[in-house]
Amino acid sequence: MNILITGGAGFVGQRVAMECLSRGHLELDGNRSADIDNIILTDNAEPPFWHEGLREEAKVTVTHGDISDESYVKSLFEKEVHVIFHLASIVSGHGEQDFDLAMRVNLDGARYLFEAIRAQANNARVVFASSVAAFGGDQMPDIVNDNSKQTPGTTYGVTKAIGELLVNDYSRKGFFDGRSARLPTVIVRPGKPNLAASSFVSGLFREPLNGEPCVIPVDPSQLMPVLGYRSIVDGIIKLAEIPADTIGSDRAVGLPAFNVTVQELMDALKSAAGNRHLGDHVMKKDATIAAICAGWPKKADTGRAQALGLPMESSLEEIVTQYIDDYLEDA
């Protein structure tokens, strides 16, 4: 079985690849154990860092190109691909700065990819990474669930909502067997801040653990759904594995999430860090970021995901401890 991961050099993409390699196979539909032969990681550029050893794995191929270049996308399917994790995306803040780029990469790119998968005519398994940013608008309920209307307040969210619609229709038509994983904010991303409006939510753990200050651009009372990266990765893979008929006609599933305030996140860091020296949280509101975050769901009811067996950590502290284990050299 061959796996393709777009955005494969990104943090989540690399971890999905590592987890697949570690397992060696996927349990498709709960009973078809399919050995993994090759994993293609495609991305538009070299990442800030590679997880140790991943780049050198015999089963791993890394290729660089632009997902909004149709001929490049087609070239990814010279060898048959059986499972596709479509994670490549312009992120929220970047999409607000550059509407045309977000439409080109997130919408045109997804369509080129979906058409290339369809052209294989092998009913490939597809997991598309959507986002809670697909919700929004002045009629958004206090607690969103998988059946809440999607009227996103960012171009990024619009492209995610459209992606979910396309995944549903391509699946209904039998062009591929798709699922959308609607991601809450992922914590804790290692490395550097990015252009996601939620970037600070990882920064508020990462920078203080590195002894550096982190600017908090929103009110500490801001609520947001978050999930640890291990559960994000396991959930994405689980969505690829479970049978289509357990999901229903709407293939988009919001991953489990902790509905917490930014203050609770900061408190969890202090609680999990023990007697490590921590850099400071510097409260300094950024109107643009605060407005984007305020337009996202405050709470997500993710009972459907949990009923489908998608995992979540037991506590925020557990996520921080995992991050310390995985990414801090002196851990």
Place this chain on the structure above:
Amino acid sequence: MNILITGGAGFVGQRVAMECLSRGHLELDGNRSADIDNIILTDNAEPPFWHEGLREEAKVTVTHGDISDESYVKSLFEKEVHVIFHLASIVSGHGEQDFDLAMRVNLDGARYLFEAIRAQANNARVVFASSVAAFGGDQMPDIVNDNSKQTPGTTYGVTKAIGELLVNDYSRKGFFDGRSARLPTVIVRPGKPNLAASSFVSGLFREPLNGEPCVIPVDPSQLMPVLGYRSIVDGIIKLAEIPADTIGSDRAVGLPAFNVTVQELMDALKSAAGNRHLGDHVMKKDATIAAICAGWPKKADTGRAQALGLPMESSLEEIVTQYIDDYLEDA
């Protein structure tokens, strides 16, 4: 003020043009009376019929071209356009037969049009014709409203749901001032059947009034939201006229509708027809059409539209009587 109507040679397009000509101006935002100078009707081909005199109106220009041809779409904006009614569409049954055509015309075409409008940088008023077919799926509520999740069961519906998302985002970004009119099934369309799965809903009035039989391809107990063409046209124009801030961030409004069974529609025909001779209703189920119709909303709660002042007829019989007045020569 110049008006552009895509799908302008279609039944609704012609009637929107006729109503605009009859009024002579639009009442934008309730206080800016804007005289109508020109109306451009664009469509991909000559229609089965032109309403009498419309083609010859001095203010009317008819142009033929393919909305999925980007250069053609751009050419429609050589003269500045102030109000756009985007009605052109591959219809439901046709979209199920030809996925690629539906995506090309309904999605690519809409995007070319929206970009051409944006390029004018004049905050033009846009009304996009969506459809109750934007709802669907196995989680659809018994009664949909403007805040119900859109998980359409047809490719046509998917392109309409995407169109609504794009109209919202182009409006949020200030690229134009858009609104989506979510249309129930329009009755009574004159002329010939088309490839819409709902085509029979007009046929069940039209053919018997012409003394011809009409095949009813669904169960008489099938519920569907319907509205008369005069209210459809007035509602579309009203949506162009009302101020954006009365609508909110979700610019998509379901037009008022009668939630009725096919049996009630047939009964209304008999009630309104008086002692006219009527052709027969021939009950003969078509599995494909029945499945599409069964996947659409059974009932629509259109209280928001009514609060915004969008009209509806007082009864089904009134709609039939209007059709007889407007389209039957011996009326």
